[in-house]
Amino acid sequence: MSDPQKPAASHLGASGTPNAGATRREFLSEAAAGALGIAGLGSMVVTYQFLSPNVLFEPPTTFRAGSPDLYALNSVTFLQDQLVYIVRTDRGFFAVSAVCTHLGCITQWKPELDEIACPCHGSKFTQDGTKIEGPAPRPLPHFSISLTADGELQVDKLNIVNPRDVLKV
Amino acid sequence: MASTSSFGEALDRLRGTRVWKSIFRRGPALTNRTRSLAVFGNLFLHFLPVKVREQSLRVRASYYLGSISFLLFVILTITGILLMFYYHPAVPQAYRDMKDLRFVVSNGVFLRNLHRLAAQLMVLLVFWHMFHVFYRGGYKPPHEFNWVVGVVLLIVTLFLSYTGYLLPWDQLAFWAITVGTNIISAMPWIGKNVRFVSLGGNLVGENALLRFYVLHCVVLPLIAIVLIAIHFWRVQKDGGLTVREEDGGQGK
Numbered sequence: 001m002s003d004p005q006k007p008a009a010s011h012l013g014a015s016g017t018p019n020a021g022a023t024r025r026e027f028l029s030e031a032a033a034g035a036l037g038i039a040g041l042g043s044m045v046v047t048y049q050f051l052s053p054n055v056l057f058e059p060p061t062t063f064r065a066g067s068p069d070l071y072a073l074n075s076v077t078f079l080q081d082q083l084v085y086i087v088r089t090d091r092g093f094f095a096v097s098a099v100c101t102h103l104g105c106i107t108q109w110k111p112e113l114d115e116i117a118c119p120c121h122g123s124k125f126t127q128d129g130t131k132i133e134g135p136a137p138r139p140l141p142h143f144s145i146s147l148t149a150d151g152e153l154q155v156d157k158l159n160i161v162n163p164r165d166v167l168k169v
Numbered sequence: 170m171a172s173t174s175s176f177g178e179a180l181d182r183l184r185g186t187r188v189w190k191s192i193f194r195r196g197p198a199l200t201n202r203t204r205s206l207a208v209f210g211n212l213f214l215h216f217l218p219v220k221v222r223e224q225s226l227r228v229r230a231s232y233y234l235g236s237i238s239f240l241l242f243v244i245l246t247i248t249g250i251l252l253m254f255y256y257h258p259a260v261p262q263a264y265r266d267m268k269d270l271r272f273v274v275s276n277g278v279f280l281r282n283l284h285r286l287a288a289q290l291m292v293l294l295v296f297w298h299m300f301h302v303f304y305r306g307g308y309k310p311p312h313e314f315n316w317v318v319g320v321v322l323l324i325v326t327l328f329l330s331y332t333g334y335l336l337p338w339d340q341l342a343f344w345a346i347t348v349g350t351n352i353i354s355a356m357p358w359i360g361k362n363v364r365f366v367s368l369g370g371n372l373v374g375e376n377a378l379l380r381f382y383v384l385h386c387v388v389l390p391l392i393a394i395v396l397i398a399i400h401f402w403r404v405q406k407d408g409g410l411t412v413r414e415e416d417g418g419q420g421k
Contacts, residue, residue, distance in 0.1 A: 048366065056370045103348040120348065 065145075065153040068093065068169045076109045076116075076127050084143065084155055085109060085116070087127055092166035095145045095155045096129045101138040116140065128163055139163070216402035218409065225410040234298035239397060241291040246390065248284040256336070258382035260375045263338035288330055295326050307411040315403040318396055325393045332385035335378060346373045346381070 022030075063082050071077055071088040078085055083098040083106055096116075100107050105120035115132060116125040123134025130139050144159035145167045153167075183189055184197075198204040205219045224230060255274055256266045270277035299319065302308065308316035335346045350373065354364040369376025404410065 051366050051369070052362075053369050053376060056376075058370055058372055058374065102351075104351040105344065105348065120344070 061157040063155055063157075064148065065095075065155055067152055068147075076111070078109050082155070082157070084157065085127070086145075086153065086155075089166075092168040093145055093153065094128070094163070094166045095143040096127070097141045097143065097157070099140075100136055101140060102134070102136040107140070130163075216398060216405065218405040221409060230410055232297075232301065234294055234301055235400075238291055238294045238298055241287045241294065242393065242397065244287045245284060245291065248280050248287065249386065251280050252284060253386060258336070258379050260338065260378060263336060263378060267337040267339070288333060292326060292330050295323050299323055302411070305411045309411075311407045312411065315400060315407055318400050318403065322393065322396050322400060325389055325396065329385060329389045329393065332381040332389065335373075335381045336385065338378060343373055346377065350377075 059081075065079060065082075065084075065086055068088075071086055071093070073088055073090065076085050076087050078098060085096040085098055087094050087096060098107050098116075099105075100118040100120065100123055102118065102121055102123050105118050107116045107118045107123075107125065109127070110117050114127070116127065116129070118124070118134065118136070121135050123136035124132040125136070125140050126132060129142060141160045142163045142165070144156045144161045144165075146154050146156075147167065147169065148154050195203055195206055195210065198207045208214045208217065208219045252270065255270055255277065257263060267281070270281045272278070302316070302319065331345075331349060335342045350364045350368055353367065354360040356363060365371065367377075367380065368374075369380050
C-alpha cells in the first residue's frame, strides 16, 4: 500500500482500459478489479435467481364450478374459494374475476344495486366487469369457461378471454 | 453516611483491581484531556463529539428528535427480540402466536403493544426530525451527505414498519400487503418481477410471510444500525448541529 507506484495505478484504473504503456502492476490491478466486478455482478444475478422460487405451493388456477344447473338464469354467483363470479345470462355463462384491477382487493356483488363494488377504494363494475366508476384502471377480466366431458363447468384463471365470449349450454 | 463512604471505598477498591484497570485503561477523567481520551477510547462513545457547544444542547436546538428516534429504535430492538421467542413466521401459526402473545404469555400484551406503539411513534418522530432539520436548513453544506443518509434511514424506517405490518397475519396485515405489493407491481418494466421476488410467489402466502420476517428481523435492522452509526458520526464530523440565533445560539 505504501508503494510509490500505487497512485499511478489508481489513476490509470479510473481512466478506463489498460493502454500499451501499462505496467505489470497496473495491468494486474485492473484485471483484479474487473474480475471482482464480474464476480459481484454474477453473484447478484444468481442471488436474484435464488430468490425467485421455481416451485410454488399455490392453489390450482383451473377449477370445476359444478353443474350448469346450479346457476339460475340471470344470476351472479360469487365463488369465495376461487374469487370468481359465475354469471349466467340469457346469452350464456361467463366467469368474471372478483379481484379488483386497482390494487387487488376482493370485490363484492351487490344484487340490490346490480353492480360489483370494491370495498377498498370504491371502484364499481357492472356484472360483466365493465367499470362504472372509481380508480380501477381496467375492467374485471373474463376467464375462459368450458364444459368438461362429464358436463361440469370448468374455469381456467390463467386464460383471460374476450368479454364477448360466452359459454352456451 | 457510613454506608456511602464504605460504598465509595468499595468503588475505589474496585477501581484499583487489575480487572477494572484492564477494561478502563485510564484513571478517573478529571481533566479535559483525560475526559477526551475516555470518549476517544470507548467504542460506543468514539463517534460522538468530545465537546459540544452549549447552544446545541438546548431543547429548542433539536427537540432531541433524533435521539428519541434512536431510543425508540433501541426499545424496538429489545422488545422485538423478546417477541421473536414466541413467534413462528408460518401460516397459520403466526396469527395464533400473535393471539398467544396477547392473551396467554405473561406480559406478552405489554411487550407487543410497546413494540407496536414504539414503531408508530418512531415513524412519527423520524418525519418530525426530518421536517425540523429541513426547516433549519440542516441539509445545506457541509451537511448534505448526512441529509442523504437521513433520507435513506427514513426509507429504512418505513420499510421496517411495512414489513412488520404483515407479521400478525390478520386481515389488516394481509390486505395491506396485498394492496402495497400491487402498488409495487405498477413500477414500469420491473414491477411484476419485484413483486414476485418480494412475495416469493404470486399471492401473499407462506413465502411472503417468511420473506417479510427475515427482512424485518435481520436485513433491515442491520442496514439501519450501520446507517445510524454513520449518521451520528457525521454529525460530529460535519461540525455539530445547525443552530439558529433565535434558539439562543450565535447562528452558524
